[in-house]
Amino acid sequence: MGNEGSVQVVFFDVRDTLGEVDRPGHLVPYRPSTEKLLSAMRDEVGLRIGLISNLPPDVDSAAGRSMIQDAVLSQSNGTKVTIGDFVDPDGIVINHDAGVDKPNPEIYRYAARQMGVTPEQCMFVGENLIEVLAAKAAGMQGELKPCPPGREFLPAEIKGMKGTETDSGRAFEAFFEHEHLLGDRIFDCMDVIAAQLKALDGAPIPPKTYGAMGILIYLTNNFADQAHLQAEEAVVPLAIARGMDPDSATWLWQQHDQGRAYFKALDIAWKRIQVGEARDMPLAIDAFWRCCEGFVLLFRDHAIRENDDLYPTMGRYFNDTDDTLIINLISHIGPADFTPYVGLVSAMEEALGITPGD
Numbered sequence: 418m419g420n421e422g423s424v425q426v427v428f429f430d431v432r433d434t435l436g437e438v439d440r441p442g443h444l445v446p447y448r449p450s451t452e453k454l455l456s457a458m459r460d461e462v463g464l465r466i467g468l469i470s471n472l473p474p475d476v477d478s479a480a481g482r483s484m485i486q487d488a489v490l491s492q493s494n495g496t497k498v499t500i501g502d503f504v505d506p507d508g509i510v511i512n513h514d515a516g517v518d519k520p521n522p523e524i525y526r527y528a529a530r531q532m533g534v535t536p537e538q539c540m541f542v543g544e545n546l547i548e549v550l551a552a553k554a555a556g557m558q559g560e561l562k563p564c565p566p567g568r569e570f571l572p573a574e575i576k577g578m579k580g581t582e583t584d585s586g587r588a589f590e591a592f593f594e595h596e597h598l599l600g601d602r603i604f605d606c607m608d609v610i611a612a613q614l615k616a617l618d619g620a621p622i623p624p625k626t627y628g629a630m631g632i633l634i635y636l637t638n639n640f641a642d643q644a645h646l647q648a649e650e651a652v653v654p655l656a657i658a659r660g661m662d663p664d665s666a667t668w669l670w671q672q673h674d675q676g677r678a679y680f681k682a683l684d685i686a687w688k689r690i691q692v693g694e695a696r697d698m699p700l701a702i703d704a705f706w707r708c709c710e711g712f713v714l715l716f717r718d719h720a721i722r723e724n725d726d727l728y729p730t731m732g733r734y735f736n737d738t739d740d741t742l743i744i745n746l747i748s749h750i751g752p753a754d755f756t757p758y759v760g761l762v763s764a765m766e767e768a769l770g771i772t773p774g775d
């Protein structure tokens with residue numbers, strides 16, 4: 418085999434290491450960090466790349482491979498870069514094929530055999546400490562990777578891709594658009610909550626709907642504004658400083674204020690519902706679902722306008738150094754780790770009987 422003991426292959430975990438699985442069989446990679454990571458390992462460090470993934474029983478190996486290989490890292494002028502472009506043909510290791518799940522050390526030994534190397538010639542990188550320690554027990558080197566990615570990719574300059582009419586090619590735009598995917602899931606939950614409340618016709622709120630409403634209020638009070646709206650508002654003045662017309666973003670400030678007004682109104686309606694005063698209850702429920710509908714109607718269009726208009730406009734005023742600094746800046750706004758909030762969205766979907774992506 419040659420170079421006995423030196424690292425020749427790096428295996429990555431997939432979920433929460435390279436991206437998020439937002440629905441069964443669909444991976445959304447972290448942008449731009451996942452492409453930057455894979456590219457550096459292959460082109461700069463010179464390692465072969467493999468992936469080790471635990472799939473649930475209802476997702477077979479073929480579907481898992483397709484999910485991983487076809488996950489889009491970036492695209493420009495119709496050309497897509499996918500995870501599959503970086504991974505060795507023999508490098509996708511699925512628990513179903515290995516016969517064991519991580520953290521069983523045998524799956525790491527199996528992965529090494531698939532690549533024709535010894536475990537000592539491999540490194541495993543993942544966000545799960547137990548899985549990293551298990552890889553070390555199997556003989557591999559191991560490295561714990563933060564989830565979600567953050568400052569470990571900075572301050573190296575992020576090179577912009579060639580833009581299009583609706584895509585600046587900038588990292589900050591990919592970052593915000595990735596966050597919009599979670600917003601879409603929250604919108605879906607708000608739609609279902611509104612529909613279920615409208616259908617009550619005087620009946621009590623079902624426990625699962627009530628629980629989903631409580632999670633929604635927690636997210637609007639502790640996450641949505643702090644994690645996304647404030648981050649966008651931190652970037653707009655920098656684009657203006659670089660020469661963007663301030664009037665081109667007036668609508669963003671106004672709609673953000675409108676969104677915060679909906680959040681406040683939802684919170685008040687929720688408090689009235691919790692009090693449960695008989696005469697006020699139907700009016701409070703009515704206020705809650707109307708605020709849900711109003712917010713979703715506004716912000717679905719808001720997100721599209723940002724993706725296709727505002728972000729590309731701002732991106733044209735930034736250079737690569739500006740883009741890198743902006744990613745660094747917005748990493749300090751809102752929670753350092755989104756994972757618990759993604760979990761809350763999943764819990765809200767489960768309570769409402771929503772399968773993400775349906």
